[in-house]
Every structure is written in structure tokens, then in C-alpha cells.
Amino acid sequence: MVSDSITHNAPIASAPNSRDFSKKKRTNRSAKLKQCKLDVRREQWLSQVGAVKSKCCKEDQNGARKESARSLENLKPRDEDNSNDSGSMHHDSDSESPSNSPTNSLLCGNGGTNPGTNFIGSSSSSSSVSGSSGGGCCSGSITEEEEEDGCLDDWEAVADALAADDDNNKQEPEHDRSCSQSPSESQLSVKSDSLHELANGLSLDSVKSMPDGARMVPSVSENNRRAWRPDDAFRPQSLPNLAKQRSFPAADRHFGQGGVPWACNNVLAAPSSCPICYEDLDYTDSSFLPCLCGFRLCLFCHKRILEEDGRCPGCRKPYEHDQVESEAIVQGGSMTFRLARSCSMIARS
Amino acid sequence: MATVNGYQGNTPVAAPTTATAPKQPVNTLKTVDTQSVLKRLQSELMALMMSGDSGISAFPEEDNIFCWKGTIQGSKDTVFEGTEYRLSLSFPNDYPFKPPKVKFETGCFHPNVDIYGNICLDILQDKWSSAYDVRTILLSIQSLLGEPNISSPLNSQAAQLWSNQEEYRKMVEKLYKPPSA
Numbered sequence: 020m021v022s023d024s025i026t027h028n029a030p031i032a033s034a035p036n037s038r039d040f041s042k043k044k045r046t047n048r049s050a051k052l053k054q055c056k057l058d059v060r061r062e063q064w065l066s067q068v069g070a071v072k073s074k075c076c077k078e079d080q081n082g083a084r085k086e087s088a089r090s091l092e093n094l095k096p097r098d099e100d101n102s103n104d105s106g107s108m109h110h111d112s113d114s115e116s117p118s119n120s121p122t123n124s125l126l127c128g129n130g131g132t133n134p135g136t137n138f139i140g141s142s143s144s145s146s147s148v149s150g151s152s153g154g155g156c157c158s159g160s161i162t163e164e165e166e167e168d169g170c171l172d173d174w175e176a177v178a179d180a181l182a183a184d185d186d187n188n189k190q191e192p193e194h195d196r197s198c199s200q201s202p203s204e205s206q207l208s209v210k211s212d213s214l215h216e217l218a219n220g221l222s223l224d225s226v227k228s229m230p231d232g233a234r235m236v237p238s239v240s241e242n243n244r245r246a247w248r249p250d251d252a253f254r255p256q257s258l259p260n261l262a263k264q265r266s267f268p269a270a271d272r273h274f275g276q277g278g279v280p281w282a283c284n285n286v287l288a289a290p291s292s293c294p295i296c297y298e299d300l301d302y303t304d305s306s307f308l309p310c311l312c313g314f315r316l317c318l319f320c321h322k323r324i325l326e327e328d329g330r331c332p333g334c335r336k337p338y339e340h341d342q343v344e345s346e347a348i349v350q351g352g353s354m355t356f357r358l359a360r361s362c363s364m365i366a367r368s
Numbered sequence: 369m370a371t372v373n374g375y376q377g378n379t380p381v382a383a384p385t386t387a388t389a390p391k392q393p394v395n396t397l398k399t400v401d402t403q404s405v406l407k408r409l410q411s412e413l414m415a416l417m418m419s420g421d422s423g424i425s426a427f428p429e430e431d432n433i434f435c436w437k438g439t440i441q442g443s444k445d446t447v448f449e450g451t452e453y454r455l456s457l458s459f460p461n462d463y464p465f466k467p468p469k470v471k472f473e474t475g476c477f478h479p480n481v482d483i484y485g486n487i488c489l490d491i492l493q494d495k496w497s498s499a500y501d502v503r504t505i506l507l508s509i510q511s512l513l514g515e516p517n518i519s520s521p522l523n524s525q526a527a528q529l530w531s532n533q534e535e536y537r538k539m540v541e542k543l544y545k546p547p548s549a
Binding site for chain 1: 408
């Protein structure tokens with residue numbers, strides 16, 4: 020039963036993507052971007068699943084992975100037939116509107132035991148709640164983008180939103196977009212939602228057919244970090260490599276802002292830790308600019324260097340010791356004096 | 369201890385300071401100071417392993433994070449291409465405010481490396497900055513291989529031969545003994 024429903028549904032989810040690719044003539048670039056979007060999206064929901072420790076759910080996922088991988092290779096032609104089904108399925112379950120409850124893992128556990136029933140009639144309405152609805156929203160907006168030409172900007176917005184989701188559960192731009200979806204678009208996204216279902220063992224319901232994306236937005240689980248490993252045996256071959264994705268500068272930038280773990284921290288201008296002792300810089304430290312060259316370090320290390328050779332590690336010039344001291348006296352304590360000092364040092368250069 | 373003895377045998381001058389460095393963390397109490405050095409070294413190790421620089425590597429010895437073994441491969445298009453050199457790095461207790469002692473353990477025929485493996489490199493002495501780390505040290509030594517400072521040689525024979533790169537290459541090949549394990 021379980022595997023049946025999975026095999027039946029898998030092509031619905033995976034095929035539209037490839038169909039879209041072939042259908043719409045795109046430049047290489049936008050195709051790549053789409054791949055990335057898809058990858059991001061897959062990562063998100065798959066990792067929601069990965070976070071769940073319940074065994075049954077895990078097994079189901081493995082099944083789902085396997086099946087979806089297979090379906091990607093073999094079952095693409097079926098998507099036309101299935102798309103309608105899935106659409107109606109989701110409309111059926113529309114009445115059980117997601118409530119954004121943060122009980123993903125619990126629900127996932129439930130759904131994992133009987134995903135088949137969920138797919139068919141959403142009989143277990145409780146499990147058709149949140150969980151992957153946030154991912155659903157994302158996929159909605161992503162599929163919508165595929166209709167547009169300004170891929171890069173929108174995709175960046177999505178990436179932003181995905182990343183922001185991780186931390187804050189807020190994403191404004193997506194609401195509007197999912198509201199403005201045309202019927203066909205929403206069908207597309209419904210189809211991709213069914214992949215969510217597969218992954219989660221959840222009945223995903225309604226998500227896409229609901230016009231107001233707002234309700235589904237904030238429920239992406241907080242530990243949606245990993246999905247396929249590059250060496251995963253069941254990883255669909257159509258997925259782009261993470262390495263490729265990282266090579267997009269835009270991706271790096273946005274994920275860096277969003278705090279996704281594989282982002283590059285070096286993007287930030289001010290170091291978050293002292294380059295000398297590797298301890299974190301607190302506010303005082305990070306507003307402390309002892310040398311004109313801009314080399315920052317924590318107050319402890321600075322003091323220690325002053326006691327020894329007194330030269331800035333960044334430029335090897337001696338710290339301007341006296342100037343610092345005199346200004347400290349004039350201006351008095353705390354933050355203002357530190358800021359003022361660094362400013363004045365710059366001014367004097 | 370083997371390392372310490374090795375230092376003493378090879379370089380009597382440097383031995384006293386070198387020998388104390390690896391000993392101290394073992395013998396003295398774990399002061400805050402030592403802790404911060406530990407943190408720094410551990411962070412460096414992580415960063416070095418994540419950086420994936422080609423041609424350099426380093427790892428602490430089994431029981432002492434204050435003693436590392438590093439390897440450097442000769443850069444392409446230099447007379448050292450295809451060779452690999454093992455180095456030892458021993459970090460003082462006040463690292464990174466003081467530079468580590470770095471030595472070649474594999475014999476290296478180079479104007480700025482003496483027969484004991486001592487390296488004449490400014491950033492390991494007076495030009496040291498606490499902003500340097502193992503990675504930058506190894507990269508600096510790697511680039512020193514291809515760009516020696518002929519004017520202040522430790523190995524004058526190598527310095528004289530440097531002008532004749534073909535002969536120098538032959539010499540490097542003749543003297544090169546790959547580091548064992």
C-alpha cells in the first residue's frame with residue numbers, strides 16, 4: 020500500500036519539472052537557475068524529513084526517495100495524466116486548511132505510517148496540516164517564476180525567502196506571488212507539492228490550491244538543512260550538484276545573509292571572531308578599531324600586543340599608543356570613546 | 369620527547385627555546401593562556417583542513433597539539449617541482465604572539481635552508497605577526513622554495529648554484545630523499 024501510493028504519485032511530482040524544462044525554451048543560464056531553485060526546494064522539504072527521527076517515517080522516505088529517483092528516469096511521460104488527479108486530490112483536502120502548527124515531526128511520524136490514505140482522501144485530516152506547507156508555498160512561487168523571464172531576481176527573492184524562513188519564518192514577497200498565481204501555475208505547484216508529500220509521508224493537501232500563500236508560509240521546519248548527500252545512492256540524477264550551486268555568486272550572497280550553513284562567512288566585512296585568539300568578538304571588540312590599517316582584534320589580544328612588541332599584526336606598524344591613551348582620558352569611558360577614537364584616528368590620517 | 373632530542377642534537381643554539389615549547393603544556397598547569405593557545409591551534413587545524421590548499425598540509429603529532437608535522441610540495445615550474453618536504457612546527461606557549469619554530473625534516477637543498485633544516489625566513493623571525501598562521505607559514509615557505517633570498521644564504525653552495533637552474537635541478541634531484549611515511 021505504501022509503496023504503491025508512492026510509486027503512483029512520484030511521477031506527478033518529479034515530472035513537471037523536466038517537462039517544464041523541455042517545454043519552455045530557456046537559456047542555459049535560466050535553466051541552471053531553475054535547477055538550483057529546485058534543488059533548494061528539494062533540500063528544504065527533504066531535510067524536513069531528514070530531521071524526523073521516527074523510524075517508520077524514515078523508512079518511508081527511503082522508499083520515497085528510491086521511487087522518485089526511479090520515476091525521474093522512467094516515468095516522465097505519465098505526468099500529463101497524473102497532474103489532474105493530483106490537482107483534484109489537493110482540492111479535496113483543501114478544507115483541512117493548514118494551521119501552521121510546528122509539529123512537523125509528529126505529523127510526519129503519523130503520515131509516515133499511512134501515507135497512502137493521506138494521498139487518497141486525506142482521511143487523516145490531522146496529518147494534512149502544516150509540515151511541508153511552507154515548502155509548498157516556496158515551490159509555488161518557484162514554479163510561478165518559471166513562467167517569467169526575469170528569473171534571476173525572482174529566484175534570488177526565493178532563495179532569500181527560503182533562507183529567511185529558516186530563521187524567522189517570515190517571507191513577504193512570496194505571499195503576493197502565490198496569490199497571483201494563474202490556475203495552471205497553481206496546478207504545477209500542486210504537483211510539486213505532492214513530492215513534498217512523498218518526502219514527508221504527509222498529506223500535503225490544499226497548500227497550493229489555496230490562494231492566500233500567507234497561511235502556509237511560516238511553517239518550514241527549522242532544521243531543514245540537508246537533503247540529498249552528493250553521494251547518496253538514491254539521489255535523483257537530475258538534481259544539480261551542490262557544488263554547482265555554490266558556484267553561483269548570487270546564491271552565496273543570499274544564503275550568507277540568510278544564515279544557511281553552507282554559506283560563506285567571509286562575506287561579512289567585520290570578522291566575527293578575533294583573528295588572533297579566535298574568540299568571538301563582542302560588541303565592544305567589534306567596534307574597536309585600533310589601527311589605521313583596519314585590522315581588528317579583541318581587546319585582550321590588543322592589550323597583550325601592547326605589552327610586547329606593540330605592533331599591529333595587520334600592518335606591523337606600531338600602534339599609536341599615546342594618541343589612544345590621551346583620547347581615552349579626554350573622552351571618558353565606554354563605547355563612545357572607542358568609536359570616537361577610531362573615527363578620529365581615521366580623520367588624522 | 370624524540371622531537372626535543374632531535375632539536376638538541378641538530379641545533380644546539382635553538383635547542384633551549386625549542387625544547388621548552390613542547391614541554392611546557394605538559395608540565396605546567398593549564399592556564400588561561402594555554403587554553404587560548406589550544407583554541408587557536410585547534411581553530412587553525414580546522415581552517416587548514418577545510419581550506420583545501422594544494423601542496424601544503426599539516427597535522428599535530430599524536431599527543432601534542434603544540435607540535436605539528438607539515439608537508440610542502442615543490443611548486444610547479446620551479447626546480448623543486450615534484451619534490452615533497454616534511455617540516456616540523458613547534459608552537460611556543462605564547463603563540464601566536466611569538467612565531468613557531470619551523471624546520472625542514474626532509475633535507476632541502478635551498479639557499480635559505482641549512483643542513484639541519486633551519487629556515488631563514490623573515491616572517492618566522494623579526495617579521496612575525498600574530499596574524500600569520502600555519503597555513504600562511506607553509507605557503508610562505510612553499511613560495512620561498514621557488515624564490516630564495518640569495519643575498520643572505522644559509523647554504524652558500526645552493527646560493528651560488530641558483531643562477532644555473534638546470535644544474536640546480538640536478539642537484540635537487542640528486543640530494544632529494546622523499547620523506548618516509
